[in-house]
Amino acid sequence: MLAPICRRRRLAIPLLPLLAGGTNPIRSSPVAALLSHGYFNTTAVAAGPDPEPCPATVSYLVSCGLSPAVAATRNVRIRDTDRADAVRALLREYGFSEAEVTRTVRLDTVLLNSDPDRTLRPKLDFFHSLGFPPRFLAAEPHILARSLDNHLAPCIEFLRGVLGSDDSVRTAVCRVPRALMADLDNNMRPAVEAFRRHGLPKESIAKLLLIHLGVLMVPVDRIAEAFDDLKQLGLHIADTGFLYGFRVISTLKRETWVRKVALYRSFGVSEAHLLRAFKTQPTILLVSDESIKKKFRFYLDVLKLETADVMAQPMSLSLSLEKNVMPRCAVLSVLLREGKIERKLNLLPSLLCNSTVFVERFVWRYAKDVPDVVKAFEGKIKFQGFGDREFELLSHYMTEAN
Template sequence: MFCRRRLLLHIRKIPGDGANPLQSIPGAIHLAHNYFSTAVSSVPNSELYPATVSYLISCGLSPAAAAATATTQKNRNLSSDKADAARALLRDYGFTDADIVRTVRGAMSILSVDPERILRPKLDFFASLGFEPRKIASEPFLLARSLDKHLVPSIQFLRGIIGSDDDLRRAFSRAPRALMADVDKNMRPAVEALRRCGLTEEAISKLLVIHMGMLMASPDRIREVFEELKAIGMRIPDSRFLYCFRAMCSAKRGTWRRKLELFQSFGASEGEVLEAFKTQPSILLSTDDILKQKVRFFLDELKLGISDIMSRPVIIAYSLERCILPRCAVLSVLMREGRIQRDDIKLPQALLGNSKIFSARFVLRYADDVPDVAKAYEGKIKFEGFV
């Protein structure tokens, strides 16, 4: 194959004079024909599996998604009877149509297995643990893993670390993908690394409930994160340590330094950024573009100072579109109607808190006299700045 590619590269360099340049090379036409025929035939084509694509569309996949799924899965030829039985079984266990679409798109192979012999025992197992179907659907290849060789040993190992099944359910719901990790290759080495770094059994259990995805981190990466946290003054006894560890371990190498420089570019000091991270570790997991958009909005539109933002970093974790902008629109309506004054409220405090508190304070309280507050809260009136 390598020699063929070299020959074709040389062929492309031959200048054309109107004649077929391959004719000057003995056997080249035959060789090129065979090469390109092989290359084309090796590319999966959804047109070769029209019945499968049609069936996937009937499951709820878009034509494009059905074609992509049919050409990227190993088992491309489906038995409609067996596939129908698999879908019916998923419904019996509480999978919605949306869950089934997500499951089929991610693991079409489950439509090809014996539903009663292969699929039902796994669904029974997950149901006995109380795992939600929508969470299983988010990582559908779990249904393709061996029950006896992978799923049962993994749950037994996790039970020994996490303890109660209630905590196990919480851990799974937050990171279903972690259950794909191999016990001996991933889970056990990660837990042993956490122990060597100084975490107690109780702390390890709590960490896995916070984010079971830690089990997919390599021992080397775990040691690196401990060193990084130590370098910024974060110690294990600090109640915030596990949350900072989770964020740091989930981020790519070099992310912390890049985020520090980003906030400093807006005028924040290194100390302010450090304290903001310790208070709200999730700011490390936002993309640079989203962080820039939020900080620029707070500075330019709300006229907050960078110190105001860094002292209450939870505001950075709020969704700009779904939370901050609707709340700003409500406050703007109330200012326009003279019900509150800009100096009467303190930003960002007024924007913080759960939706029930904000709604009771600024929406329900004024809804009868100022109907626009409800419209603003629903996003029907856009925020265009404070009066």
């Protein structure tokens, strides 16, 4: 299935039929077929020349915490510094930290020219009444430019009807604040209706919006294409990974898909293993290139695992090495050195298990006899490798195969 994309060494070659606009035989390959859809295309927009910055505005923005270089790029003139001060004071009144105020100003400098009481306060009251934290607006302050009566309130009401509760609305919006900029009648309603037409039940639509509210910004024709692509990949609506697969397929750019597939193949990942891993953990295609490289090098070179072992446990590519995997390896290394666990170990399942389970099984259980396990888990003892002769590690993949 992946072969038409990955057999050739240069990424540009598989794209030539698509760019030429001729007949493309890759539709027989489900994964390659994804490359033919328009929602993977991007168009570069040339930026016009920046106007000359206003020295007084630059000076004021620097006083707000922006660097001189960043302040000089803001194409806005602060007309009234007293009003701008009042806007910042209002944000603090509603719980914004100084860092959040600075971020808000950096992302939407025009906000400083707004009327704090007539324009901003009613919107801040609205979000405060729903329990939205300040960091939500600091992440996407452009929301405060939208009309409360004509956009924000109707959108929240619509989302409440789909998601079922204010708690769910708050969770979904805080995960993807920019989604609240989507137009209700041109984006949100048509997207939800498209999900229904393609057979997603009410509960699945709500879960999809909780996973990534940005799917409401996907055009309806692209939604149809994504459903078709996932079906050809072998993912069906009732499958556990379908909703996560839709989130990935509907938003991933064409060139990114090609690059990711090629990168996985460069580490010896077979077509079958990549497809199986995608079905289990679709978000492996959202992991950054550098993170993929770092993790594979760690698993293959340091832990001496096989590529098939890693792909059999795709969660291993989603977890942070520094925050999750390496501290757990350090704990296991200490326990192995002290003879507290067996020489043969199913390594990846131990590293990837629930944090509470891992702590109970490997940390608190031995903390009294081996205090170093606590230090290792806290990152105070760094993982230096297991050593070639200390023990034999069994992979989950090998265990299943046997």
